[in-house]
Amino acid sequence: MSRRDLAGPFLVLGGTALITGASSGLGAEFARQLGARNVNLVLVARRAGRLEQLAHDVRADSGVEVTCIDLDLIPRDAAESLHAELARRGIAVDLLVNNAGFGTLGDVVDTDPATLDDVIALNVTALTALSRRFGGDMVASRRGAVVNVASLTALLPAPHMAVYGATKAYVQSFTQALDAEFRPHGVAALTVLPGPTRTEFFDRSGGKVGPDSAYLTPAVVVSATLRALDRSRPPLVVVPGRGNAFSAPLLGRMPRRLGLSLSERMMRIGLDMAAKDAATAADGSSRRRQ
Numbered sequence: 001m002s003r004r005d006l007a008g009p010f011l012v013l014g015g016t017a018l019i020t021g022a023s024s025g026l027g028a029e030f031a032r033q034l035g036a037r038n039v040n041l042v043l044v045a046r047r048a049g050r051l052e053q054l055a056h057d058v059r060a061d062s063g064v065e066v067t068c069i070d071l072d073l074i075p076r077d078a079a080e081s082l083h084a085e086l087a088r089r090g091i092a093v094d095l096l097v098n099n100a101g102f103g104t105l106g107d108v109v110d111t112d113p114a115t116l117d118d119v120i121a122l123n124v125t126a127l128t129a130l131s132r133r134f135g136g137d138m139v140a141s142r143r144g145a146v147v148n149v150a151s152l153t154a155l156l157p158a159p160h161m162a163v164y165g166a167t168k169a170y171v172q173s174f175t176q177a178l179d180a181e182f183r184p185h186g187v188a189a190l191t192v193l194p195g196p197t198r199t200e201f202f203d204r205s206g207g208k209v210g211p212d213s214a215y216l217t218p219a220v221v222v223s224a225t226l227r228a229l230d231r232s233r234p235p236l237v238v239v240p241g242r243g244n245a246f247s248a249p250l251l252g253r254m255p256r257r258l259g260l261s262l263s264e265r266m267m268r269i270g271l272d273m274a275a276k277d278a279a280t281a282a283d284g285s286s287r288r289r290q
Helices: 008-013 025-036 049-064 079-091 111-141 162-185 200-203 218-230 244-251 258-287
Strands: 015-022 038-043 066-070 093-097 146-151 188-192
Touching: 008 079, 015 025, 015 111, 025 049, 025 093, 025 111, 025 218, 038 049, 038 146, 049 066, 066 079, 079 111, 093 111, 111 146, 111 162, 146 218, 188 218
Parallel strands: 015 038, 015 093, 038 066, 093 146, 146 188
Antiparallel strands: none
């Protein structure tokens, strides 16, 4: 099978997609849009209730088969366990969407080291293991695609979000190398670099970056990704949103010191906004008690 026979046909005609971090945000939107394309789904996340509700909705809307697996991907053996479980059920994966990930907003020295370990375990170790296991199956069958969700922070170091940004730089480099290894076998690997998106990510990280008007919707990010997969030769990198697509090449070529200064300023705004939100919430709570 040549590279020209890739993703478009199997996305249109069927197949099975494995989506991690599927209980909300981009993962849930991938499930909805892929279901609408008649792609069967394996949804993986820790929140079983949310997964089951999403599965119910997708089945009702599209009639595809949906398998829910409640699994924390941070433990080192999680990817192996997931691969073994799907093999036991006889489920072959044609599209892997490594969407699960999280980060923290704050300085490295002020962050709980166990939390930083978890960021690396989920964003790097689990993504690598899943790409290897399920990508290996695709190489053997000479069919499929791996989509690894990174971030625009992959393009510049991210002060005050240093570990998260470094993990996403790893994802971009790893996935591009993976594509070169997969290409002779008819399998694609591509990286998605979303900018700020309206998901629960910033609720967990503890702050926001930039004004609300700068945020994309999950639907925009996922639609751009699937359009890329529809192409006869999927690109190495997808940057959703016109503004992001315009700025991404500039960020990559920016002098390092200037880029660091710009990145630090943006992250500092996020920290300041988080502090204001916390103060407002605390003030509101205090008034309610009075």
